[in-house]
Amino acid sequence: MKDFKIQNCPICKSNIKNEAIIKPDIDPLKSLKIRKKLWTIFQSERIFFPYHRCQCGLLTNKIFLKEKMLKHLYSDMSDNVHSGEDVQNDIKTKNGYLNQLKDILYKKKDLKFLEIGADNGNFLSLVKKTNPKVKSIVVEPNKRMHKKLKSLTNKVYNDIKKVPKNEKFDLIVAIHVFDHVPNFLRFLKILKNKLKKGGFIYGVVHDEKSVMAKILGNRWPAYRLQHPHLFNPTTINKAFLKLKCNKKFIKKTVNFFNFGFLLKHLIMAVFKKKINFPNFFTIGLKLGNFSFLYYK
Template identity: 35%
Template sequence: MDSSKQDNFDTNYITCKDYTVSGEQFNLILDPEMELLITSPKPDLNKLGSYYKSEDYISHTDSKSSFTDKIYQSVKKRMLVKKLNWIETHSQKKGKLLDIGAGTGEFLLTAKNKGWKVKGIEPDENARELAQKKGLKLVSDSSNFKAEKFDVITMWHVFEHVYDLKNQIIELEQLLKKGGLLIIAVPNFKSYDALYYKEHWAAFDVPRHLWHFSRKSFEKLFRDTSFSLIEEKPLLFDSFYVSLLSEKYKNKKSNFLKAFLIGLRSNLKAKRSSEYSSIAYFFQKSV
C-alpha cells in the first residue's frame, strides 16, 4: 500500500482525536479499493515516536497502577499461553520464533520457557530495558536479521503501527522460511464495538495506528504474495478492553458494566458475521 495514495481519496470516514498524548485530531480516509482506513495527516516518521511518550501506553510498560492496568495484565498472561498454543497447533517443531513489536517481551519469555528459540524487535528503548531485566535482548530494528530465516513470525497488534506496509510485507517474505507461519493480529473497524463507539473507539488510537483494517483489506493486501491465509482467530477479550477505554473517551469516565455489555454484544454478533473486535490472521508461506 503506497502511503502517498492517501491524498487521492476524498472519502473522510470519520474524524478522531488522540486521547493518549497530543489531543490532536486526525481524519480516517477510506481507500474503497482496499477496504482500508488511512490516518491523515500521517505524522512524519521522525516525529512519530513523540506520540508514544505516555505512561498510559501500556504495551511499553508492565504497569499495574490502575484497575484497568490490572485487568489488562491479568488477561494478558492467560492470552500469552493461548497464543502459543495456537502456534503449536500449526507448527510441527519448536524452532526459531521472531516477535516484531515485542513490547516488554512477555510473549517471547513464554515461548522461550516452552522451548522455542526466540528473538524480538522492539523500537521503544524503555520497553527493551524492561525485557532485558527478564533475560531477553531485543533489538530496535530488523537489520540484525538479514541473514536469518525464522519458522514463525508474530506481530501482535503491531501491523497497524507499521509506516510502510508494502515494504513490511516484503521483509516478512524475506525473513520467513518456506512453509513458515506468520501471525498478524489487528483491530477490525467493522466490528460492532467499532461501529457503536465511532470516533471514540479506542482501537482507532490515532496517530499511532496509521492503518485500520477490515477482513477484506487483509485478503487484498496479501493476495499477490507468497502468503496463504489458513485461519482466523478472534481475540475475544479485546472487545471488552477496548469498550472500557472507549467509554472513558466518550463519557469522560469509566463504565465497567456498559463496557462489558457492549463487548459481549460485539462478540455475540461476531459469531454470525465473523466481524470480531480484533482478529489474528494466520498465514503460511508457500515458497
C-alpha cells in the same frame, strides 16, 4: 506541516481521493502541535487524523506523521499494556493467541522465532514455556522495554533492519503492530524475506468492521493518532495476496478485561467522563480484534 506528510494508500498505492468518513473531534492539523505528552496520554477528546476509505477498501489516513517524528515518539513510551495495571488479563489474552499457534510451536523443537513489538515480553514468555528450545529474536522500538526483554532473550533489537541478514525464521509474530506501521506493505515484504520457505506470519489487529466500531462511531478507541490505517479481514487478505502469501486462517480473538476497567473505558468513550471502578470480575470478549496466519 513539517512533522506531517501526505501518504498514498499503503496497499494499492493510489492517491486517496474519497472524503474522510471517520472524523475526529479535534483535527491535529488544525489545532495542535504533536508533542510527546499528547502521544502518551489517554485522551477523552478524540484526536486523530481523519480516516478515508480507499477505492481498494482500506480504511486509511491521508495525512500522517513523518517517520522521523514517529521513531522519536515510539522510542520512549510506558508499557503499552494498560500501564501495567492488568498483567494477568494480558497474559490470558495472549494465551489465546498461543493456543492458535500450538501446532506450529510443538512441531519443531529448535523453532526459530521472531517477535516484532514484543512489548512487555509476556507473549515471548508463554512461547518459551510451550517450547523451551525455541530460538528467539525480538524487535521492540521502545527501549524502555529492552531490559525486561533481555532477561528472556539476548537478541533484542530496536529496528527490524538491525536483525542480521542471514537470520531466517519458522514463525514471525506481530501482535498489534500492523495497525501502527505506515507503508506496512513494504514492512510486510521485509518480514516475508525473513521467513524460511513454508514459514508462518501471525498477527493480531483491530477490526474496523467490528460491531464495537459501528456502535461507538468516532469514539471507538482504535481510531487514534498511532494508527495510520485500520484493517478488516478483507483488507488484510488483500495485503497478503499482494505479497503472494497463502492463508491458513483469519479468526476473531478474545480479550480479557476486568469488568471495572471495561466500564471505565466505555464511559470515557461514550460520555467523555473519567470514573474509576473497582475491578469486579474478569470477562473474555470478542471485542473487535482478529488474528491471522499466513505462510510463505
